[in-house]
Amino acid sequence: AGMVVVWNVLLAPCTLGERLTISRKTGAFLICAGTVLVGVFGNHNDVDRAVAEYLQLFARPAALGYYFFFAIWSIVCLYFWKNGSTFVSGFCICAYGGSLAGNMFTTKAVVEMLECLATKMDAEGTGCQQNPFLTPFPYLFIFISLALATVSLFLLALCLTTYEALYMITVFEGFMIISGAISGNIVMDEAHGQPLHLLLLYALSIILILVGLFILCRGEQQRAEDGMGDGVRMLRDETVRTPSSAEGLSMSSGLAEAEDAEVSRTNRVE
Numbered sequence: 001a002g003m004v005v006v007w008n009v010l011l012a013p014c015t016l017g018e019r020l021t022i023s024r025k026t027g028a029f030l031i032c033a034g035t036v037l038v039g040v041f042g043n044h045n046d047v048d049r050a051v052a053e054y055l056q057l058f059a060r061p062a063a064l065g066y067y068f069f070f071a072i073w074s075i076v077c078l079y080f081w082k083n084g085s086t087f088v089s090g091f092c093i094c095a096y097g098g099s100l101a102g103n104m105f106t107t108k109a110v111v112e113m114l115e116c117l118a119t120k121m122d123a124e125g126t127g128c129q130q131n132p133f134l135t136p137f138p139y140l141f142i143f144i145s146l147a148l149a150t151v152s153l154f155l156l157a158l159c160l161t162t163y164e165a166l167y168m169i170t171v172f173e174g175f176m177i178i179s180g181a182i183s184g185n186i187v188m189d190e191a192h193g194q195p196l197h198l199l200l201l202y203a204l205s206i207i208l209i210l211v212g213l214f215i216l217c218r219g220e221q222q223r224a225e226d227g228m229g230d231g232v233r234m235l236r237d238e239t240v241r242t243p244s245s246a247e248g249l250s251m252s253s254g255l256a257e258a259e260d261a262e263v264s265r266t267n268r269v270e
Contacts, residue, residue: 005028005035008028016164021223023219024170026219027170027215028212030212031174034177035209037201041201042181042184043194051113051132051138057188058187062187063186063187066187077092077096078096090159090163090168094156095172096155097153097154097175098152098173098178098179099175099176100148101149102181102182103180103183104149104180105188106141110138117132156169159172167220174209174212185202
């Protein structure tokens with residue numbers, strides 16, 4: 001995700017002609033740095049679980065609380081998408097798309113099941129003594145993962161048809177990392193057993209991403225207040241406007257009338 005932000009910042013000014021402002025550069029740098037630090041200070045331990053253990057994990061009170069607050073977040077984002085200003089609407093829908101993309105704990109569960117199936121099947125002391133894919137739950141997890149990925153990419157594509165990539169992709173990736181970090185620690189219980197200093201550094205990494213998002217959005221809002229655009233992709237001044245058929249007929253009629261008047265003046269002079 002951090003490299004997506006880097007490539008976007010490097011290529012968008014060249015390929016799309018978008019302006020790389022100070023706030024965009026600063027915000028992208030902080031989000032990229034925070035993403036790298038989240039990966040460094042996160043939990044890297046692999047846990048072997050049976051299907052029943054995943055179901056218990058996803059049904060814990062902490063996980064249910066996460067689902068509840070994410071539902072509220074979804075309602076807020078969709079409300080401001082429909083009723084907010086152009087700036088707020090674009091930010092909310094792209095942030096929501098990134099949040100959906102970050103909820104990939106079902107994907108991680110399926111990957112861990114595949115790893116168990118490939119390397120640790122029938123091993124004593126692991127959760128892989130039975131083939132998890134003989135139950136319907138891995139296929140349900142795959143469906144949820146594909147649905148979340150599809151909807152999130154659709155929302156990103158919707159944003160990019162109207163808003164600039166330097167703004168929208170950075171917001172999308174930032175919220176994807178934040179959502180993945182929170183859901184991983186709450187739903188997957190990845191914070192369990194982690195030393196306190198690593199948890200603090202992990203939290204500071206997320207705060208760094210939030211600071212980058214704040215700087216980015218503050219810069220875009222300032223551009224809107226200064227009349228320099230609000231992240232909405234504007235037509236360039238050099239764009240050639242094609243007249244409509246009615247405008248073309250009107251122009252042709254005006255030219256004909258001007259030519260007739262010029263002929264009449266010439267005849268009078270002669």
